[in-house]
Every structure is written in structure tokens, then in C-alpha cells.
Amino acid sequence: MVEGKNQWKAWIYLLPCLILLLIFTVWPIFNTVRVAFLDGYNGMKAVGGTEFSFGIKNFSDVVMYKEFGTCLLNTILLCVITVPVSTLLALLIAVCLNSIKPLNRLLQTIYFLPYVTNTIAIGMVFAAMFNIVGTMGTQNPIITTAGIINNIIGIFGVEPINFINTGSSYAANMAVMIIYIVWNALPFKILILLGGLQSVNKQYYDAAKIDGTSRSRTFWRITVPLLSPMIAYVVITGFIGGFKEYSSIIGIFGEKLGPASEPGRLNTMVGYIYSSLSLGNEGRASAAAIILFGIIMAVTLVQLYVQKKRVHY
Amino acid sequence: MKLKLEGITKIFPSRNKNGKEVVAVNDFTYEIPDGKLVGLLGPSGCGKSTTLYMICGLQKPSSGKIFFGDDDVTELTPENRGVGLVFQNYALYPHMTVKQNIMFPLENLKGADRLKKDQMLERAYEAAKLVQIDELMDRKPSELSGGQQQRVAIARALVKMPRVLLLDEPLSNLDARLRLQTREEIKRIQRETGITTVFVTHDQDEAMSISDFIVVMKLGVVQQIGKPQDVYDNPANLFVAKFLGIPPINVLKGVVKNDKLYIDGKEIKEFKGVKDSYIKAEAAMKLKIADFISNIPEELRGPFEKAVSSEDYNTIEAGPYPVVADYMRKEKGLLEQIAKNAFDVYVGIRPEGFNLNDNGNFELALDKIEVMGRDISLICKNEASINPFVRAIISSDFKISENAETVKFDIKPHKLFVFNGVTEERIYE
Numbered sequence: 128m129v130e131g132k133n134q135w136k137a138w139i140y141l142l143p144c145l146i147l148l149l150i151f152t153v154w155p156i157f158n159t160v161r162v163a164f165l166d167g168y169n170g171m172k173a174v175g176g177t178e179f180s181f182g183i184k185n186f187s188d189v190v191m192y193k194e195f196g197t198c199l200l201n202t203i204l205l206c207v208i209t210v211p212v213s214t215l216l217a218l219l220i221a222v223c224l225n226s227i228k229p230l231n232r233l234l235q236t237i238y239f240l241p242y243v244t245n246t247i248a249i250g251m252v253f254a255a256m257f258n259i260v261g262t263m264g265t266q267n268p269i270i271t272t273a274g275i276i277n278n279i280i281g282i283f284g285v286e287p288i289n290f291i292n293t294g295s296s297y298a299a300n301m302a303v304m305i306i307y308i309v310w311n312a313l314p315f316k317i318l319i320l321l322g323g324l325q326s327v328n329k330q331y332y333d334a335a336k337i338d339g340t341s342r343s344r345t346f347w348r349i350t351v352p353l354l355s356p357m358i359a360y361v362v363i364t365g366f367i368g369g370f371k372e373y374s375s376i377i378g379i380f381g382e383k384l385g386p387a388s389e390p391g392r393l394n395t396m397v398g399y400i401y402s403s404l405s406l407g408n409e410g411r412a413s414a415a416a417i418i419l420f421g422i423i424m425a426v427t428l429v430q431l432y433v434q435k436k437r438v439h440y
Numbered sequence: 441m442k443l444k445l446e447g448i449t450k451i452f453p454s455r456n457k458n459g460k461e462v463v464a465v466n467d468f469t470y471e472i473p474d475g476k477l478v479g480l481l482g483p484s485g486c487g488k489s490t491t492l493y494m495i496c497g498l499q500k501p502s503s504g505k506i507f508f509g510d511d512d513v514t515e516l517t518p519e520n521r522g523v524g525l526v527f528q529n530y531a532l533y534p535h536m537t538v539k540q541n542i543m544f545p546l547e548n549l550k551g552a553d554r555l556k557k558d559q560m561l562e563r564a565y566e567a568a569k570l571v572q573i574d575e576l577m578d579r580k581p582s583e584l585s586g587g588q589q590q591r592v593a594i595a596r597a598l599v600k601m602p603r604v605l606l607l608d609e610p611l612s613n614l615d616a617r618l619r620l621q622t623r624e625e626i627k628r629i630q631r632e633t634g635i636t637t638v639f640v641t642h643d644q645d646e647a648m649s650i651s652d653f654i655v656v657m658k659l660g661v662v663q664q665i666g667k668p669q670d671v672y673d674n675p676a677n678l679f680v681a682k683f684l685g686i687p688p689i690n691v692l693k694g695v696v697k698n699d700k701l702y703i704d705g706k707e708i709k710e711f712k713g714v715k716d717s718y719i720k721a722e723a724a725m726k727l728k729i730a731d732f733i734s735n736i737p738e739e740l741r742g743p744f745e746k747a748v749s750s751e752d753y754n755t756i757e758a759g760p761y762p763v764v765a766d767y768m769r770k771e772k773g774l775l776e777q778i779a780k781n782a783f784d785v786y787v788g789i790r791p792e793g794f795n796l797n798d799n800g801n802f803e804l805a806l807d808k809i810e811v812m813g814r815d816i817s818l819i820c821k822n823e824a825s826i827n828p829f830v831r832a833i834i835s836s837d838f839k840i841s842e843n844a845e846t847v848k849f850d851i852k853p854h855k856l857f858v859f860n861g862v863t864e865e866r867i868y869e
Contacts, residue, residue, distance in 0.1 A: 330531035333498055338545035338600070339519025348544075352535040 159413045168410030185414035194391060195415070198399040204301065205308060205395070206369035213309040214361055217316035222350065224317070225324045235321070242314035250378015253307045257290035257379075291379060293387040300386065300393055308375055312368070316361045323357035324350070355438040363430050370423050373397035396422075441509045441603040441636050443472040443495070448504030450490050450660075460760075464490040466660040468504070472653070475634045477627065479647035479668075482657035483683070488640045489608060491657075495638060496523045496606050508603050519548075521604075524597030524635075528609040530589045532581040538592050539577040542567055545600040567595040570629060587618045594629065605630070607639035611646055623650050644684050648672065656680050673854070678864035681788045681857055687817075687833070691826040694787040694858070701858065703787055704824040708802060708851065711858060714783045717867045721860055722774040729767050736761065773862040784861035786826070791817070793855025794832035796840075800848040804830055809840060816840070818847060 162168045163186070165179035173179070189195055224234055241249065258274035277287040289295040290303050331353065335345045351358070376384055376393050385392030394402075396419045403412035450465040465487040472478050480488040493499040495506060497518035505514045513521045532541050542564040546555055555563065568574040571591035581589055590610065597605055610626060611619045627650040630637045641647050647654045648668040656663045656671065656679075664676040675681035681689050694703045701711040729748065736744055740760070747755040748764065751772075756765040777783050794802075804820035807829065811817075818832040818840065832849065840847065858867045 328529075328531065330527050330529065331533060334525070334527060334531040334533075336498065337496060337518045337523060337525050338596075339548045340544075341548070344548065349533060352533075355535070 159416055162409055163413035163417050165410055168413070169407050170409050171407060179410070185410040186418070188411050189414045189418060192411075194394065195399060197392065198394045198396050201393055202370055202372060202395045205304060205372050206366055208305050209308045209312060210362060210365040210369055212305070213312040213316060214358065214365060216309065217313050217320055217361070218351070218354070218358070220313065221317050221320035221324055222346065224321055238317050239314045241311055242318075246311065246374045247378045249311060250307065250375055253303065254291060254379045257303050259287050259289050259292050259295075291386055295386045295388075297389075297392060300380075303379060304375065304393065307379060308369075308372065311375065312365060316365070319357050319361050320354060323354045327353050359430070359434045359438045363427055363434075366426050366430065367423055370419060370426075371397050373401065442474045442507075443604055443636050443638070444505075444507040445470050445472075445491075445495070446505040446507070448491070448494055448501040448506060450487070450494060450499065451502040463660050465494070465501075468662055470655065470662070470665055472636055472638065475636055476652040477630045477637045477639070477650060479651035479654045480638065480640045480657060481644060481647040481654050481683070482642065482663075484642055485659070486657040487660040488642075488655075488657050490660075492525075492606050492608055492638060492640050495604065496525045497521050498525075522600075522602050524600065524602035524605045526590075526593045526597050526605075526607045526610055528612060530581075530593040530613075532589055532592055532596070534581055537578050537580055538568070538573065538584070539564060541581070541592055542577075542595050542599050545596060549600070563599055564595075567599040570598065570632065571595045571625070586614050587622055590614065590622060591625075594626070598629070598633065598635070602635065605633075605635045605637040607637065609641055610639055611641070611643070619646070626650060645686060648684070656683060658683075674866075675788070675857060676866050678786050678788065678859040678866075681859070681866075685790060687791050687831055688827075689788045689790050689857075690830045690832075692787045692789070692822060692824040692830070693826065693861075694785045694824065696783040696785055696858070697781070701785070701787065703802070704822055706801065706803070708787075709853070709856075711867075711869060713869055714785065714858070714867055715778070715781070717860065718774055718778050718783055721863050721865065722771060722778065725767055725771040725774065725863070729764060729771065732761065732764055732767070770862050774860075777862070785867065786859040786861055786864065788857040788859060789830075789851055790855040791831045791833040793852045794818075794834060795850040795852060796834055796838050796847065797850040798848055800850040802849045802851055803846050804832070804849070806840075806844050806847050809842065811836070820847065 164181055164183065166182040166184035168179050168185070169177075220238065224231065224238065227234065256275045257277075259277055274290070276290070281287060288299060290299045327350070331349055332345065335349055340348070372395050376395060376398065380386065380393055383390040384394045384398055396415065400412045400415045400419070403409075403415060445468050448465060448468045449463065452462045452464055454461045468487075468491060480491055482488050490499060494501045497513070497516060497520075501514065505512055507513065508521065518525075533544065536544065539561075543560050546560045546563060549555065565574055565577075568577060571594050573588060573591045573595060576584060576588060576592075581592065584592065590613070594607075594610075607626070611622055614622055623646055626637075626639075639651075651668055653665060654668050654671055655665045658679050664671050664680045666674075671680060672684050675684065678691070682691065692703050694701055694708070696702070696711055696714040699710060699712045699714070701708045733741060733745055733748065744756070744759065744761070744764075746752075747759070748768065751768065753765045753768070756762065756768070804818075804822050807819045807821050809816055809818055814836060815833050816836050816838070818834065820830045820832060821828075822830050832847075858869075859865065860867055
């Protein structure tokens with residue numbers, strides 16, 4: 128502890144960081160809450176001297192707005208599906224990676240690559256992969272399947288599927304998004320789980336071996352419980368990240384946020400906040416942000432509660 | 441169930457290309473009688489844990505066979521051997537309660553061996569009662585003391601009624617007081633169950649106190665096997681003599697000339713048979729070198745033999761079999777002493793092997809006296825001693841003046857051992 132009369136020194140050392148935090152974190156949070164409760168708040172008008180009355184009209188606007196339902200549904204669907212799927216896959220891959228001796232380092236690097244690659248770039252590659260129409264450099268008006276996925280399933284005699292282009296179905300769009308998000312979420316989860324696995328005492332496995340434990344039982348009764356703190360961490364951060372999903376949609380569908388025939392079909396909560404902002408509806412954006420915050424908070428609290436019961440030691 | 445080890449050897453390959461492979465266990469042959477408690481004893485790195493892991497099947501011997509009763513289990517996986525292993529740090533599953541931990545091996549059983557849930561519970565409670573933890577069944581390992589965890593680990597190993605029970609350094613994680621208690625406990629459990637038990641320890645006290653037999657190992661080679669008291673009273677070589685006994689044995693340099701043993705120039709006693717033993721040791725060493733050469737692959741043998749015959753130690757030591765140079769030096773040393781007809785030996789005298797006697801023929805310079813109540817330790821000095829001090833323990837009934845400069849002793853003949861000064865093997869009179 129710093130002596131009482133020397134405390135001002137400590138404060139001075141902290142000051143630069145505190146000032147930045149106040150300006151860029153604390154004030155914006157406070158201001159978001161304030162703006163959310165000012166009916167119809169608009170930044171330009173506020174500068175012009177307009178007074179806004181205090182109320183909850185922003186919130187009711189958000190909820191009444193028809194696009195909000197779509198955004199909420201998309202966000203929740205993506206979260207609920209991708210987080211468990213990616214966690215399970217990451218767990219399996221981590222366990223496999225951990226049991227491979229040769230090329231272990233190389234494989235770890237390969238699995239970690241998506242993490243350091245630009246989301247938008249990956250999205251564009253995915254968009255190309257799932258494409259159904261491609262001119263292949265010609266002016267031929269006839270549709271040719273250029274996407275690698277459609278080419279592959281074509282080998283097995285399956286008709287090309289319209290994943291993301293005009294006229295594609297919501298289910299197909301969602302499938303692409305899920306594959307993309309899962310793939311993108313794997314590296315971080317693998318990294319955390321692999322770290323966890325490597326810190327598990329090998330003797331537990333020796334003990335299990337001597338007791339004649341089958342492989343699947345060893346996995347479910349020993350590996351998973353011992354990894355449960357890491358799994359909980361990965362799931363919670365996964366949900367928080369999932370609720371903020373936006374850039375991946377842009378990556379695949381571009382700014383239209385959906386196939387050309389159905390713009391905005393895959394919009395998410397963050398997308399909604401973003402578009403409200405760009406339309407000058409700061410009040411509505413703030414309200415939506417607070418609603419999103421509330422949802423994330425609630426989900427996290429539920430998870431922490433479950434974690435207390437299910438996560439061992 | 442008797443447990444038979446037939447020439448088991450474990451060689452760990454070298455880590456890199458030029459590294460030497462490590463022989464962790466070398467040609468270990470021993471038959472453990474049914475229902476006995478055997479302690480594998482040795483300093484760290486002597487191969488005792490490796491031996492244990494080979495018995496339980498977590499490691500495969502490079503050569504040799506392991507039998508449980510009449511079954512050859514060498515090729516069997518651990519789960520098919522029917523062994524219970526208690527790990528050094530217990531390896532209790534931290535997320536399971538004591539009950540779940542103990543029942544876990546039973547839940548793994550399949551087919552005809554599979555028990556009903558209530559039978560499992562019964563067996564678990566039986567095992568728990570045996571180690572006296574039946575009141576802790578719903579706790580997690582983290583809520584138990586070290587000693588209790590130890591018992592849970594033993595119960596988990598016993599619950600499936602193993603043919604052989606193995607314990608890896610079972611007491612090393614316990615404090616001194618608990619250690620004393622637990623070792624009695626282990627002995628009791630072993631007696632009650634009658635399961636053939638092997639345990640590993642580096643603590644000779646522990647091994648001596650509870651084992652029916654001890655196996656002393658050094659650098660992968662078994663030094664001596666026997667009942668604890670027999671090994672203590674009759675060590676086969678200097679290593680065993682030094683390793684067993686607290687306080688440790690006094691080792692002094694001595695010379696045997698004309699069948700008489702001298703320490704520091706003074707005659708101690710008559711000691712016959714030294715010359716013969718040196719001649720035998722030399723012949724044995726010669727045979728060992730020849731045997732070694734014949735086992736070397738043919739393409740390497742020519743240059744190697746040449747180096748051996750020209751006593752080119754540097755070449756041998758740089759080659760793949762540096763140990764031969766060591767053998768050759770020893771043989772040469774033995775020959776020299778035989779030629780001189782004066783034999784440098786090590787003399788081991790147990791601290792309790794001294795009798796105070798004013799007319800005794802062994803005189804030591806007294807340094808200080810340590811009083812321990814029941815008896816006293818005379819800390820003496822002698823030029824010939826390998827250790828900094830010679831310790832003599834005598835009954836506290838004897839009164840020694842603090843000012844005495846020297847003390848005279850008789851040495852109890854059965855507490856004095858003579859070892860070959862080159863090979864360090866025991867020389868029997």
C-alpha cells in the first residue's frame with residue numbers, strides 16, 4: 128500500500144489512463160443510457176438546440192419496428208446454434224490435436240490461422256465458395272456453378288443449391304452463416320481448450336487406463352469435467368461474441384445484409400443499431416444497444432448460475 | 441497370486457541422434473511369493489518406478505516377461521491385468537465425490553463382470569470401511585486431508601479386487617507423523633486382504649518397516665533382494681550398506697595384508713579370504729568384458745576389440761559402450777593389487793557396532809558427543825574415514841568425559857563389513 132501522504136503520486140500515475148477511460152468508455156456508456164431515454168433524440172437536432180423530453184418512446188419504437196424482430200431472431204438463432212456446435216467441434220479437435228505427437232506445432236498453427244485472418248476477407252472467400260452463379264470470366268448469360276461447394280456436391284449428383292444468391296432460401300442463407308461463424312469461432316476455442324488439456328495431469332488418464340475405462344467414458348467422465356472451467360469460459364465468451372455478430376454477415380452478403388432479392392433478411396442486433404445510427408436515430412440506436420446489453424447480461428447471468436452448479440471444482 | 445518377473449529390461453531410446461539410450465531397468469528377475477508385501481527401494485532414477493509401471497502395464501518392457509501366477513501378462517494392457525495402482529499424488533478425480541471415485545473402476549466393468557448398482561455400492565462401502573473412510577463418502581477430494589486422500593486412492597485400487605496391488609511412493613506426500621500411521625495402515629490393509637503388494641519408495645525406513653522383502657536397486661540394476669533385516673545385517677555391496685541404515689554406516693579405507701585388516705595403519709583384526717576374492721573378482725570382470733564384446737554387433741566388434749586389447753580408453757569411452765572402459769580400469773586395478781599382495785578395501789562399520797573398551801584396538805579421536813537420551817553418539821574423527829566423521833552409538837549408561845581426547849573401542853564382528861576396494865562388492869570372510 129502507498130502511504131497516505133504519497134497517494135497523490137499514485138493518482139498521477141493513473142491519471143492518463145483514467146482520463147482516457149472516462150472520455151472513451153465511461154462517458155459514452157452514461158451518454159448511451161441518457162440518450163436512450165430522450166424521446167426521438169437526434170444528434171443534429173440536439174446541436175441545433177432542440178430539447179427532447181424524457182421518456183421511453185425510443186424503446187417502444189425499437190420494439191414496434193418490424194425489422195427488430197428479424198434482427199433479434201437472426202441473432203438468437205445464430206448464437207444458439209453456433210456456440211454449442213463450435214464448442215463441441217473445438218473440444219473434439221483440441222482432444223485430437225493433443226493426442227497427436229508429430230506435426231503438433233504445425234497443426235496448431237494451421238488451426239489457429241482463421242483467428243488472425245480478416246473477417247471480411249474470409250467472408251468474401253466463403254461467399255465465393257458458396258456461390259451458384261459465376262461468369263467465369265465470360266459473358267455467357269447461362270448460369271454456371273462456379274462455387275467450389277456446388278462443384279463438390281455436383282460430383283455426387285446433387286443439384287446445385289442456391290446458398291446466397293438471388294432467390295435463395297432463408298434456411299440456405301442461415302446454413303452458410305452458421306458454417307462460416309462456426310469455422311471462424313473454432314481457433315480461439317481450440318486454443319483455450321488445448322491449453323486446458325495440456326494442463327490436465329496425465330496421471331488421471333493413467334489411472335483411468337488401469338481401471339479399464341473406455342475411450343468415450345474417459346472423454347465424457349474425465350476430460351470434459353476436468354475441462355469444464357475452460358468450456359464454461361469458451362461458451363460465455365462465445366455467446367457474448369455471438370450476440371454481437373455483424374461483420375460476418377457483411378463479409379458474406381455485403382452491405383445489403385441478405386441476398387439481393389431479400390435485403391436485410393440476415394440483419395442482426397448490431398446491424399440494427401448501426402443502421403439506426405446512420406439514419407440519425409441516435410435515440411433508437413441507444414435504446415437498442417441497451418436492450419442488447421440487457422439480453423447479453425441476462426444470458427451471462429443464467430450461464431454463471433448454471434456454471435456454479437455444473438462446473439466442477 | 442505370486443508375481444514373477446523374468447529378466448525384464450526397459451530401455452528408453454535416446455532423445456536425439458547422438459544421445460545414449462538409457463537402460464532404466466536391467467535384467468530384473470524375481471519371484472514375489474503370494475500375499476507378500478515387497479518394497480522396491482533405491483535412490484531416484486534407479487528404475488524402481490519404471491519397474492512398477494511395467495508390472496501394471498503402463499509401460500512395456502523392452503525384453504523379459506511378467507507373470508501373474510501362471511499367466512503371462514507381458515502383452516496385456518493395464519485394464520486386462522487386474523492390477524490396482526495407487527499413484528504418488530493419488531490421481532483422485534477432483535470432480536467426483538469419494539464414493540464416485542471408488543465406484544469408478546466398477547462402473548467400467550463390462551459384460552458378465554458388470555455388477556448391479558447396489559452391489560457396486562456395497563463393494564465401494566466395503567473398500568471404504570477397510571481403509572476407514574466410510575464416513576467421508578460424499579466429500580470431494582479437495583475437502584480431504586492428505587492422509588484421507590491416500591486412503592481413498594487405496595480404496596479405489598482395492599475395490600475391483602486386483603490380483604496385484606501397486607503403490608508408487610505411497611507416503612511421500614504425507615507429513616512425518618501421518619507417514620508413521622499410514623505405513624502401519626498399509627501393512628494392516630495388505631495383511632487383511634492378502635493381496636500381493638509391491639510398493640516403491642526411496643525412504644529406507646519406510647521400506648524396512650513394513651516390507652516382507654525389499655529389493656534394493658541402483659541405476660536400473662538390482663543390488664540385493666531379501667528380508668529387510670537380512671539385507672541390513674548382510675549387505676551385498678558398499679552401495680546397499682550405505683543406503684540402508686539411519687544414521688548411515690561409517691565407511692573407512694582399510695588395507696588387508698597377510699590376512700590382517702588394518703585401518704589407519706593399525707591392525708584391527710584377522711581377515712582371511714581377501715586374496716581369493718580379488719582373484720575371483722578379476723576373473724569375473726574379465727569374463728564380463730569378454731561377454732560384453734561377444735554381444736556387440738559384428739560390424740562394430742573389430743575396432744572395439746582392438747581398442748580393448750590396446751587399452752585405448754579414450755576410443756572406448758567415445759564409442760557406444762563407454763562402460764567397458766570402466767570395467768577394464770577395474771580389472772587393471774584388481775590385478776595391480778593382487779600383484780602387490782596388499783588389498784585396499786572399504787570397511788563399513790555400523791554406528792551401533794562399537795563397544796567401549798579401554799583396552800580396545802580401535803582408537804578414534806573424539807570430536808564431540810551428541811546426547812539423545814536413550815543412547816549417545818560419539819562423533820569421532822579418523823584419517824581413514826570416507827565420511828567427515830565416524831559415528832559411534834553407545835548406551836547412555838556409559839559416561840564419557842567431555843575432555844577425553846580419544847576413545848577406544850572393540851568392534852562387534854557382525855557389524856563390520858569388508859568391501860572390495862575396486863568393485864565395492866562385499867568380501868566374505
